[in-house]
Amino acid sequence: MPATATATSPTQDRGLQPASSPGPISPGTPKTPGRVDPRLTPGQVRGFVDDGFCWAPGLISQAELAELKADMLKLARGGYPCPQLKPADSKVADQEVLDGILCIHQPHFVSPVMKRFCEHPAIVGILSQIVGAHLAHWDGAVKCMQSMLFVKGPGKPGQAWHQDEQYIPTRDRSLCGAWIAMDDATIANGCLWVVPGSHRNGYFFERRKPADLEEYDGSDQCHGFDEAKGVPVEVPAGSVVFFNGYLLHKSLKNRTNGYRRVLVNHYMNSWSLLPWHAQEGKAIAQTDVRRVFQVAGTDPYARLGTELAPGEVYLRGWGKAWGSDVAKKL
Numbered sequence: 001m002p003a004t005a006t007a008t009s010p011t012q013d014r015g016l017q018p019a020s021s022p023g024p025i026s027p028g029t030p031k032t033p034g035r036v037d038p039r040l041t042p043g044q045v046r047g048f049v050d051d052g053f054c055w056a057p058g059l060i061s062q063a064e065l066a067e068l069k070a071d072m073l074k075l076a077r078g079g080y081p082c083p084q085l086k087p088a089d090s091k092v093a094d095q096e097v098l099d100g101i102l103c104i105h106q107p108h109f110v111s112p113v114m115k116r117f118c119e120h121p122a123i124v125g126i127l128s129q130i131v132g133a134h135l136a137h138w139d140g141a142v143k144c145m146q147s148m149l150f151v152k153g154p155g156k157p158g159q160a161w162h163q164d165e166q167y168i169p170t171r172d173r174s175l176c177g178a179w180i181a182m183d184d185a186t187i188a189n190g191c192l193w194v195v196p197g198s199h200r201n202g203y204f205f206e207r208r209k210p211a212d213l214e215e216y217d218g219s220d221q222c223h224g225f226d227e228a229k230g231v232p233v234e235v236p237a238g239s240v241v242f243f244n245g246y247l248l249h250k251s252l253k254n255r256t257n258g259y260r261r262v263l264v265n266h267y268m269n270s271w272s273l274l275p276w277h278a279q280e281g282k283a284i285a286q287t288d289v290r291r292v293f294q295v296a297g298t299d300p301y302a303r304l305g306t307e308l309a310p311g312e313v314y315l316r317g318w319g320k321a322w323g324s325d326v327a328k329k330l
Helices: 042-051 062-076 094-099 112-118 121-130
Strands: 053-056 103-105 142-150 176-181 192-194 231-233 240-244 249-251 262-269 293-296
Touching (some): 042 053, 042 121, 053 121, 062 112, 112 262, 121 142, 121 176, 121 240, 192 240
Antiparallel strands (some): 053 240, 103 142, 142 293, 176 262, 192 231
C-alpha cells in the first residue's frame, strides 16, 4: 500500500497552515496587486510546483461547512430557480433527494452561497501564490471558471484517473483545482488519489472508457503510466486540496454508509486565455471563453467584458446513465 498523504505521513509538508492562523508572510513572498494574504513559504510553493498538489487543513470553519451542507440540500431540493433542479415534494426525504445526484456542475451559477465559496479569502490567498508559480513573472492574478458539487452518497462511484486540463485547457498549464472537503475524506469513502509529479512535463495521457462502472462514473480513464505510484490524499473536513490541471488524480467508490461531500472549484492565471470551446469566427489561438470571474488581482482582458451565468446547471450521470444525462450540458 502506498504512503497516504495525510498529516501523519512522510508527505506531511504538503499540509499547510490552517486559515485560523495564517502565520507570518515570508519575506521571499512579496505582496503584489494579485496576491491576497499570502501565507505559504517559498518552500511550500516550490513543493506545489514540484509535486503538483498540496493541502491545507482548517481553511473552512465548522460553521462554514454547515452552511455549505445546508445549501447543497437547498440546491438538491430545488430551492433555487433552475430548470435542472426542480422543487422536491415535501414528503420526499432529504436522503432520497440526494440519492438521485452524484455531482452538480456549476452550482455557483444559481447559488450565491456557492459563488461566495469560490471567492473564499483563505482559498484565494493560497491560489494567488500557486496557480502560476511555475511562471517566472506571474503577478498572482487568478480567475475562476468552474465549480462542481459532489454529493457522493453511499455506494456512489468515483472518477477514474484523469487530468483536468484535458477538459478545461489553459494556454500556460495554470489550471488549478481547489477541493473543499465537506466531510472527512478517507480511502473508504472515496478520497482523492494523486500521482505526485505527473504534471511536470505537461503531457496528456491517452484516454479510454473505464471497464468498471461500479467503481467509476463512466468518464474517460487515463492510462499508460505506473498506477502503483498513486497515493491517497486523506484529509479532515474543512481541509482544501489544491492540485494542478495536469496532475493525474482519481477517486474510488464510496464504500461507507455516509457521504463524501466536496465542492471543487477550478481556477487559472488571469493572463491566460481560456480556449474551452470553439468560437465562431475566431482562430484557436484567439479563442477565449469569458464566462469567468476574477478572484485575485486585475483582469487584463476586462475590456472584453464577461459572459453572465445562465442560471442553469449540469447534472452528471453515472454508470449506464453516462452519456445520456437528462440535464443540459453547458
